[in-house]
Amino acid sequence: MKKLKKNILRAAFVLCALFALLLGYGAYTVSVNSNRWFSSTLNVYARQKRQDVIPGRILDRSGVVLASSDGEGERVYPDDEALRRATVHAVGSSAFNMKSSAEYFYAAYLYGSRLSFPERLGYALKGEKYKGDDVVLTIDSALNAYAASLFPQDKKGAAVVMNYRTGEVLCLLSFPNFDPRNTSAAPSGASINRVTQSLMAPGSTFKIVTYASVLENMTDYQSRTFICGGQLQAGNRIITDAGTDLEAGKITQHGALTLREAFLKSCNNTFAQIALELGDAALRRTAESFGFNDNFLFRDLVVENSRYPTSNRTDGEIAWTGAGQSALAVSPLHMCMVASSIANDGTMMEPWMILEARTASGGTRASFSARQYRRPLNAAQAAVLKDAMRGVVTGGTGTAANLSGVKVCGKTGSAEIDGQEQTNAWFLGFLDEPASPYALAVVVEDAGGGGSVSAPIARQIFSWLLSHGY
Amino acid sequence: MAKNASRRRDPARGMMAASMVFFFVGFLLLAAHDGEWQSFLLALIVPLIIFGGTALLPRLFPADKLLLSLTNFLCALGVLMLYRISPQRGLNQAVNYGVGVGCMVLCAFLIRYVRSWKALTILMVGGSLVLLALPLLIGTEQNGAKNWIWIGSYSLQPSEIVKLALLLCVSFLLSQKKALLSILFGGACLALLMLQKDLGTALLYFGLCLVMLYVSTGSLLLVGAGLAGGAGAAVMGYQMFAHVKARLAIWQDPWQYTQGAGLQLVRSFVAIANGGLWGVGLGLGNAGNTTRAGGIPEAYNDFIYPVILHEFGLIFGAVVILMYLFIVIRAIMIARRSTSVFHALVSVGCAGLITLQTFVIIAGNIKLIPLTGVTLPFISYGGTSMVSSLCLIGFLQGVASRNKAGVDQDRALAMHGGGAP
Numbered sequence: 001m002k003k004l005k006k007n008i009l010r011a012a013f014v015l016c017a018l019f020a021l022l023l024g025y026g027a028y029t030v031s032v033n034s035n036r037w038f039s040s041t042l043n044v045y046a047r048q049k050r051q052d053v054i055p056g057r058i059l060d061r062s063g064v065v066l067a068s069s070d071g072e073g074e075r076v077y078p079d080d081e082a083l084r085r086a087t088v089h090a091v092g093s094s095a096f097n098m099k100s101s102a103e104y105f106y107a108a109y110l111y112g113s114r115l116s117f118p119e120r121l122g123y124a125l126k127g128e129k130y131k132g133d134d135v136v137l138t139i140d141s142a143l144n145a146y147a148a149s150l151f152p153q154d155k156k157g158a159a160v161v162m163n164y165r166t167g168e169v170l171c172l173l174s175f176p177n178f179d180p181r182n183t184s185a186a187p188s189g190a191s192i193n194r195v196t197q198s199l200m201a202p203g204s205t206f207k208i209v210t211y212a213s214v215l216e217n218m219t220d221y222q223s224r225t226f227i228c229g230g231q232l233q234a235g236n237r238i239i240t241d242a243g244t245d246l247e248a249g250k251i252t253q254h255g256a257l258t259l260r261e262a263f264l265k266s267c268n269n270t271f272a273q274i275a276l277e278l279g280d281a282a283l284r285r286t287a288e289s290f291g292f293n294d295n296f297l298f299r300d301l302v303v304e305n306s307r308y309p310t311s312n313r314t315d316g317e318i319a320w321t322g323a324g325q326s327a328l329a330v331s332p333l334h335m336c337m338v339a340s341s342i343a344n345d346g347t348m349m350e351p352w353m354i355l356e357a358r359t360a361s362g363g364t365r366a367s368f369s370a371r372q373y374r375r376p377l378n379a380a381q382a383a384v385l386k387d388a389m390r391g392v393v394t395g396g397t398g399t400a401a402n403l404s405g406v407k408v409c410g411k412t413g414s415a416e417i418d419g420q421e422q423t424n425a426w427f428l429g430f431l432d433e434p435a436s437p438y439a440l441a442v443v444v445e446d447a448g449g450g451g452s453v454s455a456p457i458a459r460q461i462f463s464w465l466l467s468h469g470y
Numbered sequence: 471m472a473k474n475a476s477r478r479r480d481p482a483r484g485m486m487a488a489s490m491v492f493f494f495v496g497f498l499l500l501a502a503h504d505g506e507w508q509s510f511l512l513a514l515i516v517p518l519i520i521f522g523g524t525a526l527l528p529r530l531f532p533a534d535k536l537l538l539s540l541t542n543f544l545c546a547l548g549v550l551m552l553y554r555i556s557p558q559r560g561l562n563q564a565v566n567y568g569v570g571v572g573c574m575v576l577c578a579f580l581i582r583y584v585r586s587w588k589a590l591t592i593l594m595v596g597g598s599l600v601l602l603a604l605p606l607l608i609g610t611e612q613n614g615a616k617n618w619i620w621i622g623s624y625s626l627q628p629s630e631i632v633k634l635a636l637l638l639c640v641s642f643l644l645s646q647k648k649a650l651l652s653i654l655f656g657g658a659c660l661a662l663l664m665l666q667k668d669l670g671t672a673l674l675y676f677g678l679c680l681v682m683l684y685v686s687t688g689s690l691l692l693v694g695a696g697l698a699g700g701a702g703a704a705v706m707g708y709q710m711f712a713h714v715k716a717r718l719a720i721w722q723d724p725w726q727y728t729q730g731a732g733l734q735l736v737r738s739f740v741a742i743a744n745g746g747l748w749g750v751g752l753g754l755g756n757a758g759n760t761t762r763a764g765g766i767p768e769a770y771n772d773f774i775y776p777v778i779l780h781e782f783g784l785i786f787g788a789v790v791i792l793m794y795l796f797i798v799i800r801a802i803m804i805a806r807r808s809t810s811v812f813h814a815l816v817s818v819g820c821a822g823l824i825t826l827q828t829f830v831i832i833a834g835n836i837k838l839i840p841l842t843g844v845t846l847p848f849i850s851y852g853g854t855s856m857v858s859s860l861c862l863i864g865f866l867q868g869v870a871s872r873n874k875a876g877v878d879q880d881r882a883l884a885m886h887g888g889g890a891p
Contacts (some may be wrong), residue, residue: 005814009802015802019828019829020796022791026788029837030743034743043740410831
């Protein structure tokens with residue numbers, strides 16, 4: 001009987017643990033996910049409630065009103081059409097389900113769900129509609145408008161600028177865009193936010209990750225030279241470099257290279273060899289340390305998860321992966337985070353877009369601050385990559401991004417996409433200046449080489465930032 | 471003097487008074503909303519049932535009042551939520567509640583007065599196997615599992631009743647040191663449930679047997695072997711049944727299946743997020759409204775807990791979970807005070823069943839584990855479920871009353887100086 005009672009106690013411990021697990025997991029999942037759940041397009045309840053609320057305003061970081069409401073609760077946008085178009089993907093429009101826009105993601109604030117009981121009572125007693133909270137974004141609307149003016153007409157693409165020390169997103173552009181005042185004229189696909197929602201091949205910008213994997217796994221890389229013979233047979237695939245045209249008999253060859261030189265020239269051949277030598281598992285581990293295959297659960301910003309293939313792969317696929325092709329899929333924002341982690345001495349910050357929420361009477365409802373996402377590199381490794389990325393801009397494929405007087409670092413990419421005439425032009429870069437900690441990613445789709453198309457846009461954005469006190 | 475002091479401090483009375491007021495106001499709110507006379511009626515009747523179930527019942531036999539008041543609160547909460555979801559179901563559930571309280575008293579008497587369980591056990595073992603085989607022969611399939619039978623216009627889930635028999639039989643067999651027989655019986659029940667494809671209930675039976683085996687034998691080896699067997703069965707179930715595969719896929723990412731079976735989980739998340747800490751208010755939400763947009767399918771059954779979170783909020787939801795926890799802790803206390811192995815095992819079994827069932831369904835609701843269709847004890851809609859949950863409380867009351875009787879006897883003897891206290 002005594003033993004029985006002891007056993008009962010032990011069993012009771014397990015039963016109580018189950019309850020603790022329920023409460024613990026419940027608290028966890030709600031705190032992590034509830035904003036995501038609330039902003040779901042399936043939230044019929046919130047949509048019905050909007051009729052009783054005058055939505056709060058959406059402001060940029062310097063107080064420019066990007067969206068407000070009239071007395072009926074209808075949205076009012078600023079008079080400048082260029083400004084409206086340049087901020088539409090950050091602000092959102094109620095005409096579309098733009099799930100990573102402020103209009104959706106901060107709906108809980110904008111549409112009055114965070115009102116306290118006394119506030120509700122006050123509105124009810126006065127017989128007024130609820131007034132939602134104002135939301136202040138980290139976005140700089142002037143930067144958005146300027147960057148949008150740099151973008152080539154009629155091209156699809158994306159641009160994002162973030163502070164790599166804090167993760168604040170300053171600029172978020174997606175093309176094609178549309179005018180929120182005239183949503184019926186929006187071209188198809190215009191509501192997609194390419195910065196966060198569009199997954200594409202990173203092309204040569206992924207060589208940053210391959211390089212990082214070398215730093216992690218290959219101890220003797222500094223004493224090694226790699227031979228680029230122009231063509232590399234890997235399994236059933238042939239790795240070639242930009243400029244190669246086999247039918248015309250033209251082959252780009254880089255000859256003998258160090259790793260850094262190969263990075264500066266963005267040599268596919270070398271990075272394919274490296275990928276094969278590292279092996280798929282090691283390369284994937286590094287990619288995953290940068291956030292590939294992770295379920296992004298950021299506080300705000302719904303970001304599509306990046307993919308590094310996990311199934312069994314042929315040598316040809318692995319080789320191309322080292323050079324950033326072959327089933328890799330990543331959003332421009334995530335690549336901007338990759339560049340940011342190099343700039344920020346190996347620490348990747350969580351991207352965020354809401355500075356604070358204010359009550360209708362001007363008080364602070366909630367304010368937010370920087371948060372670390374992960375730490376893919378140590379400071380020494382980050383310094384090696386930083387130096388290599390500086391080399392790309394001073395004497396490699398990215399010289400068009402260079403500015404005199406400041407240290408611009410970067411990496412170009414020209415990603416081949418099936419069914420497209422030209423490559424997607426990528427440029428990742430950052431200012432290696434303590435006073436101006438900004439990183440960016442620019443992608444222009446179907447436009448050509450990253451060095452010639454996107455790097456100049458990046459240079460102008462950097463120069464704008466420096467001349468506007470950033 | 472001493473009696474008055476103890477009465478004032480009795481937490482069960484405070485709890486009862488509070489829940490009577492809570493439900494009186496709750497139904498009045500619903501009445502203000504819909505203006506139906508049934509709502510006003512329930513505003514009076516439900517507090518009365520609570521009063522009867524908590525304050526009057528203990529006059530029939532020495533009952534555990536705290537356990538009664540907790541149980542009554544949860545049952546009444548079920549009636550309130552169901553009435554809010556669909557008045558017809560709420561009224562039905564009020565009847566189920568009344569019948570359940572009656573069955574609870576019967577079960578309490580059963581445990582209190584039956585001295586020899588041998589004949590009954592043989593009867594129950596036979597009856598259980600027949601009952602579990604019935605749905606396979608004449609049952610109907612619901613949500614992939616074939617576990618219901620219809621008698622006239624009444625439907626019955628035999629596994630809910632057999633659950634009670636299993637608890638009593640295994641307790642008895644184990645108290646007689648017949649572990650092998652109890653394993654055989656439990657195994658046979660599990661096999662029949664697997665054939666019905668009712669994996670949620672199979673999980674409950676399995677957990678129950680495991681807890682009781684451990685408590686009576688103290689053998690971790692046995693538990694380990696059981697767990698290994700269970701894992702094997704789970705893998706087999708996954709390979710054999712398409713609906714298990716589908717459920718697992720939905721569990722991994724319900725957002726991919728919002729056009730189909732993942733919708734209820736996603737709707738439940740959205741409902742929880744809308745509710746926030748304090749809820750949207752009783753009768754003001756949409757999650758329970760199965761016919762309107764945004765409602766959760768099966769809101770009255772598997773997904774009643776998210777509806778509670780939606781309208782009453784997360785804090786209240788946590789309190790509901792704590793109430794289940796207190797019921798379980800109370801059951802453990804009863805088990806530890808009991809004077810015979812059989813009664814101790816019955817009480818532990820009740821604690822185990824209530825815990826497992828609450829855990830399996832709420833964890834399924836919040837995507838901690840894959841969803842399996844078991845009911846939330848005391849709250850989910852359904853006569854069989856309500857009756858079987860209240861029967862468990864009846865068993866506990868029976869054991870508690872015997873414990874108390876033992877203590878009273880001792881005290882009487884001690885007062886007369888007849889024996890050691």
